[in-house]
Amino acid sequence: MTEIKKLMTYACVLCALLCAVLMTSGCMDDNNSDGTNNDNSNYATYSDSKNGFSVKYPDSWEKMEMTNRVTFKNNETNALANIAVLSMSSLGATSLEEVVDSYGAPGGEYTTFNGYEAYETIVSDPSDIDTRDILFVDGDRLFILSYISYLENEDEIETMNMILESIEVE
Structure with a gap:
């Protein structure tokens, strides 16, 4: 059990680091797209054969x-x-x-995600950011899907959900 606690502590620290990057990194000019277009023709597919999944994401995103x-x-x-x-x-x-x-994720609930039993938390800080975390298990693999976005970019939340929901597990 201590290994799980260590891993979950690591996941929390990682989330905090991602928040820090989100809040402190400067914006870069990208003339290709505003990144919020949900037209799938502007999406690339990322495939990870080692971990057995693929996902779609806007091709203008890093x-x-x-x-x-x-x-x-x-x-x-x-x-x-x-x-x-x-x-x-x-x-x-x-x-x-x-x-x-x-993990002890507060405010989450068990649900179904893409046909898997899952645990999901959605947190909106009214003054700043929106986050979503989804955990599900496939065989011996634990998938942790998450996003962090500024609330002022509501259209982007749709894009973030599309990315997470496009996952296909092999």
């Missing part, structure tokens, strides 16, 4: 690949969409409930 994680960033608004994949066995967990109990 893609940042890390071990067991990919992040998509709109450089104009600093919004971030993140997909992380962790091994359940390395966490010492056998179910989504065990992960959630260790």
Whole structure:
């Protein structure tokens, strides 16, 4: 169980770091697109054969690949969409409930996401940002999907949801 707590603490720290990046990084000029167009013709497909998934994202967004994680960033608004994949066995967990109990995510609820039993939290800070976290398990893989966006960019929230909901697990 301590490994799960360590991992969840790491996930919380990662989320805090992503928030810090979101709040402190400067905007870059990108003349290709405003990043909020939900027309799928402007979307690229990211495939991760190691972790067994693919996802669509606006082709004007920056893609940042890390071990067991990919992040998509709109450089104009600093919004971030993140997909992380962790091994359940390395966490010492056998179910989504065990992960959630260790994580203790406040305000979340069990739901269904793309056909998977999932746990989801949505938090809107009325003065600043909107976040969404979705956890689901496929075999020995724990998928953690999340986004962080400024609330002033409501159209972007639709784009963020489209990114997360486009995931296809192999």
